[in-house]
Amino acid sequence: MKVGFIGLGNMGGPMARNLVAAGHEVSGFDVAGADVEGVTPALSAAEAACDADVVVTMLPNGPILRSVADQVIPAMKAGAVLCDCSTVDVDSARAVAEQARAAGLGALDAPVSGGVGGASAGTLTFMVGGTAEAFEKVKPLFDVMGQKAVHCGDSGAGQAAKICNNMILGVTMIATCEAFALADKLGLDRQKMFDVVSTSSGYSWSMNAYCPAPGVGPTSPADNGYRPGFAAELMLKDLRLSQQAAESADADTPMGELAARLYAEFVEREDGRGRDFSAMLPRLAGRGRP
Numbered sequence: 450m451k452v453g454f455i456g457l458g459n460m461g462g463p464m465a466r467n468l469v470a471a472g473h474e475v476s477g478f479d480v481a482g483a484d485v486e487g488v489t490p491a492l493s494a495a496e497a498a499c500d501a502d503v504v505v506t507m508l509p510n511g512p513i514l515r516s517v518a519d520q521v522i523p524a525m526k527a528g529a530v531l532c533d534c535s536t537v538d539v540d541s542a543r544a545v546a547e548q549a550r551a552a553g554l555g556a557l558d559a560p561v562s563g564g565v566g567g568a569s570a571g572t573l574t575f576m577v578g579g580t581a582e583a584f585e586k587v588k589p590l591f592d593v594m595g596q597k598a599v600h601c602g603d604s605g606a607g608q609a610a611k612i613c614n615n616m617i618l619g620v621t622m623i624a625t626c627e628a629f630a631l632a633d634k635l636g637l638d639r640q641k642m643f644d645v646v647s648t649s650s651g652y653s654w655s656m657n658a659y660c661p662a663p664g665v666g667p668t669s670p671a672d673n674g675y676r677p678g679f680a681a682e683l684m685l686k687d688l689r690l691s692q693q694a695a696e697s698a699d700a701d702t703p704m705g706e707l708a709a710r711l712y713a714e715f716v717e718r719e720d721g722r723g724r725d726f727s728a729m730l731p732r733l734a735g736r737g738r739p
């Protein structure tokens with residue numbers, strides 16, 4: 450397939466590289482330069498998009514997606530599909546899909562889970578919103594860049610799945626860190642805590658696969674001085690998206706709201722910026738009751 454790829458950063462770069470390795474013809478654009486082996490650099494987003502069957506975007510946020518969509522949609526050929534893999538707000542995802550459809554194009558919101566490691570290894574999970582027809586057309590690309598693609602429903606359903614998942618992740622990470630901090634003060638050994646909880650009803654991905662305690666459980670950013678991994682500010686971004694969605698959908702999400710507030714304090718008023726989101730553990734372990 451001919452693919453236009455816009456946004457070749459930490460995630461987009463390796464995703465585009467995997468498409469090239471699988472034999473797709475990829476034309477790429479990034480404001481910071483499109484230096485990915487095998488990708489033909491374009492001079493603009495529109496140039497990368499104009500000849501493509503599928504245009505993939507992997508951009509920082511909703512406002513940037515909307516501005517890139519304004520540039521690429523008029524340039525795309527009839528029947529092509531715009532597939533946004535960034536994590537953005539549900540409203541931006543729906544607005545861009547509507548704009549693409551009005552121009553005679555297919556559109557998907559297809560955010561990912563799996564991080565930079567998954568992007569490099571081609572093992573991402575895609576959660577996808579849009580028509581079945583557009584999903585089937587892009588499926589061969591999902592199969593190259595990832596190991597699983599779930600068609601979640603209409604436009605916006607992919608972003609909805611992503612922010613609901615990450616709201617659970619933010620909340621369970623804080624709960625896990627909080628429990629370790631309490632265990633410390635109760636004199637319970639962290640390894641014993643892991644041995645019990647990881648096989649008891651308190652288990653979770655945060656505990657079992659990404660344990661926030663250094664030297665305990667599988668290797669995680671905690672074992673690397675809390676270098677990300679998944680940065681605290683990215684978790685904050687996602688928690689703000691879920692709170693924004695909750696507000697516009699009139700959903701009551703008190704735990705999500707508290708998690709967003711704690712990550713905001715950590716990132717904006719303390720030393721959380723640039724640290725992994727599991728660094729909530731040293732933050733909480735170093736404190737007493739307020």
Ligand code: NAD
Pocket residue numbers: 455456457458459460461478479480481494507508509510513517534535536537561562563564565678679683
């Ligand atoms: P990144 O900042 O490394 O990459 C974004 C790229 O977009 C940058 O290279 C930037 O130069 C480029 N860009 C910005 N404005 C542009 C424009 N107008 N036109 C063209 N290019 C432009 O970020 P990333 O880590 O690759 O994340 C991308 C998206 O994926 C984000 O929405 C993020 O939330 C999501 N995501 C990231 C991870 C992760 O672990 N990094 C995991 C899942 C989802």
